[in-house]
Amino acid sequence: GAGVSQSPRYKVAKRGQDVALRCDPISGHVSLFWYQQALGQGPEFLTYFQNEAQLDKSGLPSDRFFAERPEGSVSTLKIQRTQQEDSAVYLCASSPNPNLAKNIQYFGAGTRLSVL
Amino acid sequence: AQSVAQPEDQVNVAEGNPLTVKCTYSVSGNPYLFWYVQYPNRGLQFLLKYITGDNLVKGSYGFEAEFNKSQTSFHLKKPSALVSDSALYFCAVREGTGGFKTIFGAGTRLFVKA
Numbered sequence: 001g002a003g004v005s006q007s008p009r010y011k012v013a014k015r016g017q018d019v020a021l022r023c024d025p026i027s028g029h030v031s032l033f034w035y036q037q038a039l040g041q042g043p044e045f046l047t048y049f050q051n052e053a054q055l056d057k058s059g060l061p062s063d064r065f066f067a068e069r070p071e072g073s074v075s076t077l078k079i080q081r082t083q084q085e086d087s088a089v090y091l092c093a094s095s096p097n098p099n100l101a102k103n104i105q106y107f108g109a110g111t112r113l114s115v116l
Numbered sequence: 117a118q119s120v121a122q123p124e125d126q127v128n129v130a131e132g133n134p135l136t137v138k139c140t141y142s143v144s145g146n147p148y149l150f151w152y153v154q155y156p157n158r159g160l161q162f163l164l165k166y167i168t169g170d171n172l173v174k175g176s177y178g179f180e181a182e183f184n185k186s187q188t189s190f191h192l193k194k195p196s197a198l199v200s201d202s203a204l205y206f207c208a209v210r211e212g213t214g215g216f217k218t219i220f221g222a223g224t225r226l227f228v229k230a
Binding site for chain 2: 043102
C-alpha cells in the first residue's frame with residue numbers, strides 16, 4: 001500500500017504478557033518514529049530510527065520497551081511484561097530522508113493496546 | 117526544553133464562520149512548526165508547516181497558520197469552516213537544529229455545527 005501500515009489495529013493483553021507491534025513504513029522512507037498516545041493526549045515521542053540505526057531511544061518509558069528495525073524497513077515495538085499504564089495507542093510515522101527537521105511525518109492509523 | 121501549548125480543549129464554530137485554533141510554543145533555537153489533523157480511527161495527517169520565510173503559511177483544505185515570533189504562537193485559521201473540518205487538531209514543534217524529537221500539543225477538538 002501507499003501509506004504507513006500498522007498491525008494489529010487492536011491488541012488486548014493480560015497484565016504481564018509480552019506484545020509486539022508492527023510498523024510497515026512507506027517504501028523507501030529512511031526515517032521511522034514511534035509515538036505513544038494516551039487517551040486525550042497528543043503523541044509522545046518514544047524512539048527514532050534512521051535506516052536500521054536507532055539514533056534516539058530517549059522516550060522509551062522503561063527497559064520493558066524495546067524497538068528494532070533490523071533491515072531498515074519494517075519495525076517492531078516490543079513491550080515486555082505489560083502493565084495497565086501501557087494502555088495507549090502506539091503510532092508509527094515515517095519520513096522520506098534524513099533531513100529531519102523540515103520533513104513532515106506520515107502516520108499510520110496506530111495500534112490500540114489495552115492491558116487488562 | 118521544547119514544549120507546545122494548545123490552551124483550548126475544544127473549539128465550537130458554526131459552519132461558514134471563521135475558525136481559529138490556538139497554539140503557543142517554546143523552543144531554544146529556531147522553531148519548525150507543524151499542524152496535523154486526526155480523524156477518528158485514522159492516523160495524523162499533515163496540514164501545514166512553517167520552516168522559514170513568510171509568516172503566513174497556507175496548507176491543505178483551505179487552512180492557514182500565522183507564525184508570530186514575538187508571541188511564540190502559531191495559530192491555525194480558516195476563513196470559512198465546514199462541518200467536515202470537525203476533527204482533532206495537533207500543533208507540533210521541532211527544534212530547527214535537526215533534533216529527532218517532535219513535541220506535540222495535547223490537541224484541540226474542533227466542532228463545526230451546521
